[in-house]
Amino acid sequence: MDINELLKKENLKRHEIIYLLGLSDEKEINLLFDRADEVRRIYCGDEVHLRGIINFSNYCEQDCLYCGLRKSNKNITRYRMSPDEVVEVAHKFINKGIFTIVLQSGEDSFYDTDKIAYIIYSIKQKADVAITLSLGERDFEEYKTWKIAGADRYLIKHETANPKLYAALHENQKLTERLEHIRFLKEIGYQVGSGNMIGLPNQTLEDIADDILLCKEYELDMAAFGPFIPAPGTPWQNKKPGDVLLTLKTMAVARILLKDVHIPATTALATLDENGRIKGLKVGANVIMPDFTPSPYRENYQIYANRKCVKDNPDDCRSCLQLQIESIGRKVSNSRGDSLKLFNQAN
Ligand code: SF4
Numbered sequence: 229m230d231i232n233e234l235l236k237k238e239n240l241k242r243h244e245i246i247y248l249l250g251l252s253d254e255k256e257i258n259l260l261f262d263r264a265d266e267v268r269r270i271y272c273g274d275e276v277h278l279r280g281i282i283n284f285s286n287y288c289e290q291d292c293l294y295c296g297l298r299k300s301n302k303n304i305t306r307y308r309m310s311p312d313e314v315v316e317v318a319h320k321f322i323n324k325g326i327f328t329i330v331l332q333s334g335e336d337s338f339y340d341t342d343k344i345a346y347i348i349y350s351i352k353q354k355a356d357v358a359i360t361l362s363l364g365e366r367d368f369e370e371y372k373t374w375k376i377a378g379a380d381r382y383l384i385k386h387e388t389a390n391p392k393l394y395a396a397l398h399e400n401q402k403l404t405e406r407l408e409h410i411r412f413l414k415e416i417g418y419q420v421g422s423g424n425m426i427g428l429p430n431q432t433l434e435d436i437a438d439d440i441l442l443c444k445e446y447e448l449d450m451a452a453f454g455p456f457i458p459a460p461g462t463p464w465q466n467k468k469p470g471d472v473l474l475t476l477k478t479m480a481v482a483r484i485l486l487k488d489v490h491i492p493a494t495t496a497l498a499t500l501d502e503n504g505r506i507k508g509l510k511v512g513a514n515v516i517m518p519d520f521t522p523s524p525y526r527e528n529y530q531i532y533a534n535r536k537c538v539k540d541n542p543d544d545c546r547s548c549l550q551l552q553i554e555s556i557g558r559k560v561s562n563s564r565g566d567s568l569k570l571f572n573q574a575n
Contacts, residue, residue, distance in 0.1 A: 288334025421450030427470020483512025
């Protein structure tokens with residue numbers, strides 16, 4: 229295949245995506261990365277959106293094989309932040325120039341419909357920020373209530389588009405159900421983010437191509453492609469982590485195909501590679517999601533080992549990231565960074 233011709237195509241077929249993911253020639257890989265960077269510039273501009281995450285509970289009722297928060301992992305210290313504590317942390321970072329707050333936890337029904345609605349409403353009362361929920365699979369009625377309370381976005385990873393692999397990863401959940409949640413969330417007006425892990429045991433390039441195609445089919449507003457990192461205390465603790473280069477190639481192909489979707493340079497990528505965030509920003513990413521969970525909680529959100537920046541003071545994150553972003557000629561966005569799809573459709 230002629231790589232230059234391929235990279236100019238508006239749409240990529242499955243076998244072409246697989247071909248690009250399998251590139252091994254350095255020059256060709258650089259052409260892929262440069263094209264992804266160009267597409268990012270055309271569709272998203274040079275701004276990088278910072279989405280501040282508050283991991284407010286590390287309790288989880290699920291038992292996903294790969295995840296350190298799984299309920300059978302007895303090796304982590306569990307915590308829950310109070311709703312008022314979450315609101316206070318959110319406002320602190322909003323005052324530091326953060327325009328999206330991501331409320332994230334394991335699947336923890338301790339935070340019922342009203343508690344989450346209270347948090348959303350209280351944050352929105354004082355500030356015009358976007359609120360993303362990342363709470364796993366919840367009741368459809370809850371999604372509706374939280375939307376009314378002011379939630380804007382929902383992040384729910386599909387993890388893998390291969391139903392067999394999905395079933396192997398999740399004891400009680402099915403891929404079809406997860407996709408129903410994604411569909412429903414879109415239907416009721418959430419901006420929806422999803423994505424998958426790269427380098428899962430037994431995962432193939434075909435699977436990853438299907439992951440990217442799934443993100444296109446569901447017209448996602450954000451798509452995250454992060455490397456798998458084994459978590460201590462899980463059945464997969466001794467598995468090999470995902471490959472950084474394959475993750476970067478996946479992000480680049482996704483940018484070329486998905487065009488105006490938001491793509492984060494993930495913390496998992498930065499955990500495996502010291503320069504992972506910058507590398508990610510150069511191959512199509514336009515979002516970074518720093519962790520603003522305060523101590524002593526942040527150390528215990530152990531979804532995988534040695535999470536990047538976990539020992540740093542979150543108060544320093546914004547200026548640290550700004551320096552990194554500006555070092556490559558990009559700038560931190562001063563807007564909420566809503567769905568580019570919605571924006572492009574409206575214009
Ligand atoms: S991946 Fe999510 S649902 Fe699964 S165990 Fe971890 S926190 Fe719970």
